[in-house]
Amino acid sequence: MDKMNKKFFQVINNYRIYFLCSLVFIAMAIFVPNFLTVYNLTNILKGMSLNVMVAIGFTIVMICKELDLSIGTTLTLGAMFVIGFQPALGWGWSLLIAVLAGALVGLANGFLVARAKIDSFIVTLGTMTTVQGIIFLYGKGYALNATDFTVADWLETPIIPFLPPRVLITIVLVLLFQVLLARTRYGRGFYMVGANRETAWLAGLNTEGYVIVAFILSGITAALGGALFAMSLSSATPTIGTSSLMIVVAATIIGGTSMAGGKGSILGSAVAVLTLTILYNGLTNLGAGYEIQILASGLVLAMVVLYEAYALYRADKVKGQRPELLKEVRMLQEGSKGS
């Protein structure tokens, strides 16, 4: 009985983000007029795409027990480059340049963290600011505009119901990385490196390589997300990625990735971004402003973190308890009731 309960609790806990997402979705469907329309649902999916893409790389970095604060400015860099180089080079080359720029930022991060052994918080705080500087140098602080608008139309028009190509690309990448991390030997290495770097190293894993690759992936997904987003708008501003950092960090934690490393999933982070996007969308439709949206996502994050702390506290409290002694207590209490 106790064991069944425990198992049930564990299942709920492991899949909590999916329950949370369903709950928010149902609540919005009930309380928000015009929520369940094809137009609105497509909008939600479009709205989540950017942050989901960024969350892929960020989650991998966090599974490795590192942090990447540069994702916000890296996505802006991707956006600025893809728009800035389009008039001269065309979409293909400009997209490649944007993604390579992201990879380069990731490589710098990874190298400084893994080889120079500098704390990732400090390193990525530095690259975040440096990249911000490059963006302002490159765009002189102005918004950039593309000269070819055909791609924007293609990216944003659903080819199957609800799913425009930009959303499809995002979903395919999520599934690809989910499988890579959960089902392949190489992917499991990220978890081992995050859970116990010494053990991973002693088992013969290239721990430095893993950390560097994690940061490169983070740079690539951030820049690619930013680039696709800018392409869909046909323009880029130097502040396009400002709100993403906080949302992605919050979603990754809500989605079950542990700050202590070795725990988490891409799918969990993606669904968490979806949950927050649904929340924002519903609140906007109800007439709430940006300030309420931020407040709401802060509350969700606080709730999840509090819950996590409570679960840890409970687990700690009963750790080492002897079941046969508990039985004795129960028998005593029943005995005193009977007499």
Add this chain to the structure above:
Amino acid sequence: MDLIPALQMKKVSKKFPGTMAVDNVDFEVYPGEVHALVGENGAGKSTLMKMLAGSFNDYTGQIYIDGKEVKLYSPAIAKANGIAMIYQELSLARPLTIAENVLVGRLPVRNKWFLDKKALIEETKACLKSVELDYLDPFTPVEEISQHEAQLVEIAKALGNNPRILVMDEPTSALSREEVERLFKIIGKLKQQGLAIVYISHHLTEIFQVADRVSVMRDGRKVGTLNITDVTQEELIEMMVGRSISQVNNAADRILGEVVLEVKNLSRYGFFHHISFCVRAGEILGIAGLAGAGRSELGRAISGVDPVDAGEIILAGRKIKVKNMAQALQYGIAYLTEDRKTQGLALRLTVEENLLAPLIPRHCKGFIYQKQIGTGIVKKLIDDLHISPPDPSRIVGNLSGGNQQKVLLGKWLATGPRVLILDEPTRGVDIGAKVTIHTAIEKLAAQGVAVILISSDIPELVRLSDRVLIMRKGHLLGEIPGKACTEEAVLLAINSEGEIAHAS
């Protein structure tokens, strides 16, 4: 023996900044042999074994495996040469599953890429079977199994690599007596299979049970290698410390005062039930029991770290309620934790800062902390406990395990306790430090402090205690008075199923 040694190290050395951690050591192990390696902390055993694990790429000297010279410059090379290590500090990744931990670095795959779940389960089960843990689900995260199960998983992980040479560094530190016996049976089987085993331990009794030969290290050099049958425990200790050590119980000369602390029917449900005992001023009260008997939990509850569900604590005739450790300290109850690294010491701070940590509230005038008040205390503690090097500004994390433990003890001595609860005060420390800590405990008792000594080191309990309480599975079974207290009696009492002979 004209066999080729499975492992031969010739004149190997490893230099750390300032010291030769390993200095020109020759060491060899034959197939089917258990070769014990003993020495005080800092003697160089761990460095020698790390060399073998491939942790260094700058050692000097030659290493031969089955007669062939190898350069063990990375863990991967060491593994490829059939060397497997079992570490003292558990090296498992706690959030990950047992299966992934056991098969780390060689997860089975199909189609070159994807994990083969079926093979994963089968191989893990096979590995777990060798340590009789096959009742565990391979997909349980390691953080959800008990510490002794984790220790056995660690062993299963090492065996799973089919090693030729197996190095065990303190493999029994988290195991109960039955599990130690089980481990020795496993070692016996491995010997028959022709494995070469290096066994590192502070427990000399274990070494006499399991080893064929023993090598002693001191200050980075090898003092000698002997057949286990040619040496006594006392001789080994002499070789390790370079002097002889007396083993006398001074309990008889102790003068006991009034009852300082009395515990009546104390329970924390699920951990320990209906515990009653008292301890007098100047007395050392031992508490013996197997892992999980509830000894540490009892100590933690008395000192306010854990909550109490029922019962009374009476201090010097007054009933008290201890809600937290700060309150316990005000009452004069101090608790020395069994886990010095994560709970006991701030490893990145200095000796002085650690020693004075509990005194910060007392040394404040208003809001301002008066650091200079503590200087005299620090100097006295460093002298009394022979903390080496005697430098208050040293970072604690850089001291040897024994000296760290002395700092931890000193920290609680500084508070001037009436009741001192010591939980495993000498775990993992070398013999020299152990003697110093024992002397300090006896001196405290002589000054009238009531000492409660929780320890798994039975010779230590027998040597120091006036009485020994026996706990089993959360219950207090009785006590063994000092006169009747022998190692055999305590061992029998904590392990047997029935009532104990000397129960009062």
